[in-house]
Amino acid sequence: MTTPPRVLVFGTGSVGTVYAWILSRAVGEGDLYTVCRSNYAVASTAGFTINSTIFGDGLKFKPQVVRTVDEAVSLSGGKPFDYVVVTAKAIQTTPSMPEQLRPAISPHTTIAVIQNGIAVEKPYQALYPDNPLLSCVVYLPATQIAPAVVTHREIALLHIGTYPSNASPEHKARAESFSRLLNAGGGRTQVHEDVQTERWSKLAVNASWNPVCALSRSRDAQFLASSPPEYALNLIKSLMTEIASVAQAWGYDNINAKTVEFQIDRAKARELPGVEPSMLADAKVGARMEVEAIVGNAVRLAEEKGVRTPLLRGIYALIKALDATFQRDSEKKVSAQ
Amino acid sequence: MTTPPRVLVFGTGSVGTVYAWILSRAVGEGDLYTVCRSNYAVASTAGFTINSTIFGDGLKFKPQVVRTVDEAVSLSGGKPFDYVVVTAKAIQTTPSMPEQLRPAISPHTTIAVIQNGIAVEKPYQALYPDNPLLSCVVYLPATQIAPAVVTHREIALLHIGTYPSNASPEHKARAESFSRLLNAGGGRTQVHEDVQTERWSKLAVNASWNPVCALSRSRDAQFLASSPPEYALNLIKSLMTEIASVAQAWGYDNINAKTVEFQIDRAKARELPGVEPSMLADAKVGARMEVEAIVGNAVRLAEEKGVRTPLLRGIYALIKALDATFQRDSEKKVSAQ
Numbered sequence A, B: 001m002t003t004p005p006r007v008l009v010f011g012t013g014s015v016g017t018v019y020a021w022i023l024s025r026a027v028g029e030g031d032l033y034t035v036c037r038s039n040y041a042v043a044s045t046a047g048f049t050i051n052s053t054i055f056g057d058g059l060k061f062k063p064q065v066v067r068t069v070d071e072a073v074s075l076s077g078g079k080p081f082d083y084v085v086v087t088a089k090a091i092q093t094t095p096s097m098p099e100q101l102r103p104a105i106s107p108h109t110t111i112a113v114i115q116n117g118i119a120v121e122k123p124y125q126a127l128y129p130d131n132p133l134l135s136c137v138v139y140l141p142a143t144q145i146a147p148a149v150v151t152h153r154e155i156a157l158l159h160i161g162t163y164p165s166n167a168s169p170e171h172k173a174r175a176e177s178f179s180r181l182l183n184a185g186g187g188r189t190q191v192h193e194d195v196q197t198e199r200w201s202k203l204a205v206n207a208s209w210n211p212v213c214a215l216s217r218s219r220d221a222q223f224l225a226s227s228p229p230e231y232a233l234n235l236i237k238s239l240m241t242e243i244a245s246v247a248q249a250w251g252y253d254n255i256n257a258k259t260v261e262f263q264i265d266r267a268k269a270r271e272l273p274g275v276e277p278s279m280l281a282d283a284k285v286g287a288r289m290e291v292e293a294i295v296g297n298a299v300r301l302a303e304e305k306g307v308r309t310p311l312l313r314g315i316y317a318l319i320k321a322l323d324a325t326f327q328r329d330s331e332k333k334v335s336a337q
Helices: A014-027 A040-046 A069-075 A097-104 A123-126 A168-186 A196-216 A220-226 A234-251 A255-268 A278-284 A291-304 A310-336 B014-027 B042-048 B069-075 B097-104 B122-127 B167-186 B198-214 B220-226 B232-249 B257-269 B278-284 B289-303 B310-336
Strands: A007-010 A032-035 A048-052 A056-061 A065-068 A083-084 A112-115 A133-139 A144-148 A149-152 A157-162 A188-191 B007-010 B032-037 B048-052 B056-061 B065-066 B083-086 B110-114 B133-139 B142-146 B149-152 B159-161 B187-190
Touching: A007 A097, A014 A032, A014 A056, A014 A083, A014 A144, A014 A149, A014 B142, A032 A069, A032 A112, A032 A123, A040 A065, A040 A255, A056 B220, A065 A069, A065 A149, A069 B149, A083 A097, A083 A123, A083 A157, A083 B232, A133 A196, A144 A291, A144 B257, A149 A310, A157 A168, A157 B149, A168 A188, A196 A220, A196 A234, A196 A278, A196 A310, A196 B310, A220 A234, A220 A255, A220 B310, A234 A255, A234 A291, A234 A310, A234 B310, A278 B142, A278 B167, A291 B159, A310 B220, A310 B232, B007 B014, B007 B069, B007 B220, B014 B032, B014 B042, B014 B048, B014 B056, B014 B083, B014 B110, B014 B133, B014 B142, B014 B167, B032 B069, B042 B065, B065 B069, B065 B142, B065 B198, B083 B097, B097 B122, B097 B187, B110 B167, B133 B167, B142 B198, B159 B167, B159 B198, B198 B232, B198 B257, B198 B278, B198 B310, B220 B232, B220 B257, B232 B289, B232 B310, B289 B310
Parallel strands: A007 A032, A007 A083, A032 A065, A048 A149, A083 A112, A112 A133, A157 A188, B007 B032, B007 B083, B032 B065, B048 B149, B083 B110, B110 B133, B159 B187
Antiparallel strands: A048 A056, A133 A157, A144 A149, B048 B056, B133 B159, B142 B149
16 A cells, blocks of 8 residues: 655635545545635644535535645655645735745655646746646636635536646656545545646636636626627637737647637627626625736737737736735735734 | 896806806896896895906996796896806706797807706707707806805816807807806806817816716815826726717717826825815715716717727716705605705
C-alpha cells in the first residue's frame, strides 16, 4: 500500500471547497490542507458544508484548515506537498499567488491551476519552470452562500492537461495521476493532450458574458431581454466572434462560428432571470473581479497575433475601470475604519 | 408697456431651477410657473435657492410652484402660456412629456426644449406640429444638492434655434424673442440658423462620456487613468469618432476629427478625479438615465444613414441593460413598501 499524497488547496471559495471535499475523500482529511481567508473562523472550527444536487445534501468535512501556506508547511511537519491545487480567484495580489505558494513547493510538487481565464498558467511556469504544472478548466456551478457553506448543482467536470501541452512524459503522467486522484474522490475528469482548447472554449463564454453582466448589473437572460437582438444579442455574439478569432490565430481552429452559434443558442434558450456569472456576483458586492485573467490576457493575446478585437478592447477598458472603482471604494472603507 | 409673457417651466432639477431664476428676473415671479416633483414641498414653501459662481451666492426666488401642468393652468386662471420651457430629464414617461404639457399649450405657445441628446424634439413636433418649437442646447454645470437648492459654476450658455431649422420666419422670430427674454434675465444665449450643429457637438461628448462613466462608475479622469491610453482613451476617442461620422452623414461636416481631437485634449488635461457626467450621477443613485435621448437616438440616426457604429451600439446595449436593472430595482422597492 502506498502512502496517500499530501495535498494543499489554495483558496476555498465555492470551487475550492467542492474540490477539497472530493480530494478529502481520496486522501483523507489528515493529508488535505486548505488555505482559508474570510471563511477561516468557520472552516477551522465547524469544517465545511456542501449541499450538492449530484453529491448529496449536508456533506460535511474538516481538513487541516490554515490561514497561510507557511502555516500549512509548519502544521504538516515540514513535509513537502505532492499536489498544490490553486482554486483562488485569479486576481492580482501582492505578493503574487505563485510567490505565496513557495513554502509548499518542492521539486516534486505538482501544481494544478484551477482558475478561470487564459494564460493564467504563465506566472506559475515562470516561477517554477521545472515543476509539473497542470492547467485545469472547471465546470462547476457552485456558490458559497455563507462562510464555508457551499451549494452546488448540475455538473462537476474538470478538464486537465499539462502546461505547456508539449510537456515531458513525466509531467504528462502527473496529469493522469491527478485525474485518478479526483476520480477516486468522486470527481469527473477529462485528461487532454492540449487542454488549451477547453480554455479557449470556456473563455469565449466567460470573456463575453462576465464583463457584460457585471457592467450592466444583469443576469444573462435579463441582458438579452433589455434591448432588441440587434443590440444585446449582437454584442455578445460579436464579442464571442472576436474571441474565436483570437483562438484561431493561436491555432485553436475548433473555436469558430459554430462554437459561437452553439453558445448563442444556449443563451437564447435560457429563461428569465437567467444565470449570474461570477463577475456579476463580484460586482454586486464591489469585490475585485478576474479582469486580467479573463479579459486582459485575451486582449493581449490578440495583440500578439495582430488580431483586431475592437469590442473586446472597449469592454476591457470598461471592466478595468469598474474594477478600479471597486478598489478605490474598498481603500476608502479601510481608511475610514 | 406690453404685458410680460407667462412662462411655464416643466421640470425643476438643476437646469430647470437656474433657468427658472433667469426667467423670474425677466417676467417676475407672478408670471412664472414651475412644475416640481420631488422638490415640491420645499419649493412651494421656501422657494428655490441658488449658489452660483457667476450669478452670486444665496439667490432666492419663489415662482408659482405647482405639481402638475393642470394645476398650473388652473392657478393661472386658465390663461394660456406664452412659453413652455421643458427642462425635465429626457427619459420615457407615461404619459409622454409632450402629452403631459397639453393643457398648457395654446396655438400660440412657444415650446422650448432644453434637453440633452439628439432628435429629442421629434415627439414635441409630432404632437404640436404648428406651434413654434425651439431646440436648445445648454452648457450649465449645475447640481441640485438638496431639494430646491442648486449649486452652479463657470458658465450658463444656451444655444437656441427653431426645430426644424428651416421653420417659418414667424417661428424664427420666436427664437429671437426667447433669447431676448433670457438675456433680460441675465442669461447668455446664442441664436443659430441651425442649432443642430450644437446638438451634434455636445452629443459627441455626451454619448461617449456619459455611458462610459455610468457603466464604469468612474469620473472622466478616473476612467482615463484606469487603463493605458490604447484602451481607455481609445474607447472614448473611437466612440466620438463614430458619433462624428453619424453627424457628417446628416450633413454636419464640422463635427469631425478636429472636434474629436479638441475634446480628447480637453479630457487629457483634466486632473483627477475629474468631472461627473449626469448619467454617472444618475447611476450612483440608481436613477433612470437619458439612454434613448443621448445614445439610442444616435444609434438609430446612424442606422437610417447606414453608418457603422459597432462600439456605440455595444455601449447602447450595455447602458440600456443597466437602465433596465435600475427600473427593476425601483419596481422591487415600490412593491416592497
